[in-house]
Amino acid sequence: xxxxxxxxxxxxxxxxxxxxxxxxxxxxxxxxxxxxxxxxxxxxxxxxxxxxxxxxxxxxxxxxxxxxxxxxxxxxxxxxxxxxxxxxxxxxxxxxxxxxxxxxxxxxxxxxxxxxxxxxxxxxxxxxxxxxxxxxxxxxxxxxxxxxxxxxxxxxxxxxxxxxxxxxxxxxxxxxxxxxxxxxxxxxxxxxxxxxxxxxxxxxxxxxxxxxxxxxxxxxxxxxxxxxxxxxxxxxxxxxxxxxxxxxxxxxxxxxxxxxxxxxxxxxxxxxxxxxxxxxxxxxxxxxxxxxxxxxxxxxxxxxxxxxxxxxxxxxxxxxxxxxxxxxxxxxxxxxxxxxxxxxxxxxxxxxxxxxxxxxxxxxxxxxxxxxxxxxxxxxxxxxxxxxxxxxxxxxxxxxxxxxxxxxxxxxxxxxxxxxxxxxxxxx
Numbered sequence: 001x002x003x004x005x006x007x008x009x010x011x012x013x014x015x016x017x018x019x020x021x022x023x024x025x026x027x028x029x030x031x032x033x034x035x036x037x038x039x040x041x042x043x044x045x046x047x048x049x050x051x052x053x054x055x056x057x058x059x060x061x062x063x064x065x066x067x068x069x070x071x072x073x074x075x076x077x078x079x080x081x082x083x084x085x086x087x088x089x090x091x092x093x094x095x096x097x098x099x100x101x102x103x104x105x106x107x108x109x110x111x112x113x114x115x116x117x118x119x120x121x122x123x124x125x126x127x128x129x130x131x132x133x134x135x136x137x138x139x140x141x142x143x144x145x146x147x148x149x150x151x152x153x154x155x156x157x158x159x160x161x162x163x164x165x166x167x168x169x170x171x172x173x174x175x176x177x178x179x180x181x182x183x184x185x186x187x188x189x190x191x192x193x194x195x196x197x198x199x200x201x202x203x204x205x206x207x208x209x210x211x212x213x214x215x216x217x218x219x220x221x222x223x224x225x226x227x228x229x230x231x232x233x234x235x236x237x238x239x240x241x242x243x244x245x246x247x248x249x250x251x252x253x254x255x256x257x258x259x260x261x262x263x264x265x266x267x268x269x270x271x272x273x274x275x276x277x278x279x280x281x282x283x284x285x286x287x288x289x290x291x292x293x294x295x296x297x298x299x300x301x302x303x304x305x306x307x308x309x310x311x312x313x314x315x316x317x318x319x320x321x322x323x324x325x326x327x328x329x330x331x332x333x334x335x336x337x338x339x340x341x342x343x344x345x346x347x348x349x350x351x352x353x354x355x356x357x358x359x360x361x362x363x364x365x366x367x368x369x370x371x372x373x374x375x376x377x378x379x380x381x382x383x384x385x386x387x388x389x390x391x392x393x394x395x396x397x398x399x400x401x402x403x404x405x406x407x408x409x410x411x412x413x414x415x416x417x418x419x420x421x422x423x424x425x426x427x428x
Contacts (some may be wrong), residue, residue, distance in 0.1 A: 002403035004414060007423035008373060008394035012257035014420035018245045018264050019045035019411040020077045020238035022202040022317075026239060027177040028207050029053050032062060032082030033109035033184060035211055037233035039084075040067075043216065044238060048407045054080075056096045056103055060110075061088035071273040077238070087114065094120040094151065100408075104132050104340030105174060105263040111144055116156045121148075134168060134175035141166045142179075142186055153328040163188030171196050171309040176189070176223070177204055182296055186227035195223045198310040203239040210234035211236060223383055231273030242268045243316045244410060246276075246383055249293040250320045251417070253281040254327065254393050258294035259420060266291055271311050272321070278303045279324060302367060303331030305337050319345045319386035326354040328367035336361045345383035348376040350388050352398065378405040385410060392422055399427070 015194045020043035030053070030163035032039040044050060054064055067079040090110050097103040097120040108118035121132065136146050136153065142161040147154045163186045165282050168175060176196040181204075191357030195201070196220055207216030211234040214226035237342070245264045252259040253276065266273065273283060280297030302325060307315040315338035325332040326349055343358045348357055349376045355366040378384030384405040391398035400406075406413055412422045 001401070002208060003427040004388065004400040004403055004406070005425040005427050006373070006388065006391035006398045006400070007393055008371075008396065008398065010255065010392070010421045010423055011048070012251055012255045012392070012417070012420040015260040015262055016248050016416050017262045018248070019043070019047075020201070021045070021200060021202065021240075021241035021243070022109045022409050023050055023173070024052050024203045024242070025050060025104050027181070027200070028205040029080070030105045030109055031181055031204065032057065032084045032205060033060070033087065034113055034181060035231040035233065037231075039082045039211065039233065040235045041080050041082070042237040042339060043239065043240075044410045047409050048076060048404065049102070049409060050397065051271070052096070052100050053102065056092055057082065057410060059093070059156070060084075060090065061086055062108075062137040065159075067395060090114050090117050092119040101388050102133055105134060105178045105181070108139060108155060108178040111139060111155050111157055112161055112182045112185035113361055115159070117153075118155075119153045121151055128404045134170070134172045135178050138166050138168075138175055138179040139182065141386070142190070144180055149226040150298050160227075161186035162183040163190040165191045166193065168192065168194040169195070171355070172200055173200065176201055180204060180215060180218075180223060180225060182209065183225040183227060184208050184215065185230065186225070188227055190225045191226065193221065195221055196309060197221060199239055199242060202396070207234065207236040210236055237346060240268060242243050242265045243348070244316065245291070246268065246272055246317050246321050246412070247352055247389070248285065248416075249276055249281060250324050250389055251392060252390050253279065253295045253300065254292040254324050256295050257421070258292065260286070261291045261293060263289055265289070265292050272313050272317050275303050275305055275313060275321065276390070284316065299329040300324060300327050302332040302335040306335035309338070309353065315339060315342060316382050318342065318390055319382040322346075322356070322363065323349065323389040324369060324387040326356070326371060327393065328365070328369055332365045332367075334363040334365060336363075344379040346387065347388045348383070348387055349390055351376055352387075352394055354390070356381065370395055372396055375399040376401070378402040381405050381409045385413070388413070388417075392417070
């Protein structure tokens, strides 16, 4: 099993190309189900979750072509072409779905285009229950019949799905995405109230509209979809990954270095830019497609945060920010309001010398003068990268086990960090 070996103490300097957003790419890949024409996605990140989704879509019968790298504005990323003209098997089996929660996204598009779907209940990072009931209730509102049989969701509809007004009881990115896609081919108008507002939602709406859908209001809590009979071919460039960008911003700050993040704009940091600046980082748009990040305060400043749906502080940045706070000159409070089990990195950071006490969904972080390298265990995607950040600045050597968690969502992480001066090796 692969591990990361990191010697800390190196200030990072250089440039990092930010990949396309994994959390945007996954639903965009699924959107290919909605049309019998080709969907071409540019700037697809090279991470294992993309491979998992590609395998799931191929199992349905979708033909997928990988067309090398695409360069635009200094950024590059893979190009993937999806051809869902003939879907021979509208079933998503457990052995594929269990690897990733986002697999549930295929339910709505399969229902909308083919009138039936059979999808295993999903798996993924163990950071909370993340129930799929919001997805199922939305499909029922659109006229689908839903049954749970032997661990599978079996869904069907007579004719087309019917537009409806759907009031989400809680904000859910996944449920918003799957319902937007399903409603694009429904008969009549669908209104989503209390919809998620993340940039990945806006990116999906742009792609759907390029395919001929009629989606308005994306990026607000009220999204309106006018159903159409058919969607067509389109090309779409995936938005840059704001979580990857934020992670490298913290890498610059925690090591006291300076990184240029290529392929991003300052607006991508909405939801956590202010907190980074309060901690002592400076973010500057130095060109249309590049942001410079460096620490301008001698010490990292203590900043308390509470995670919330966009435009609040993202839960996917919580673990990384906690690593930054372990070396602050005061006491900070980290409150996790999205997932009930997202402090699994706390004990691993404590092993490295951090002073953290967790009480339910609140962690109290008392800054220390230094961290010390140790052998630690990655428990989920964002927890694992928080340990990388801590290891970059820790005295001595750190070994991070279960590297596969990192590979789910970070493209060539070790390679990018080494290019900026980090001392990292991958052990096999």
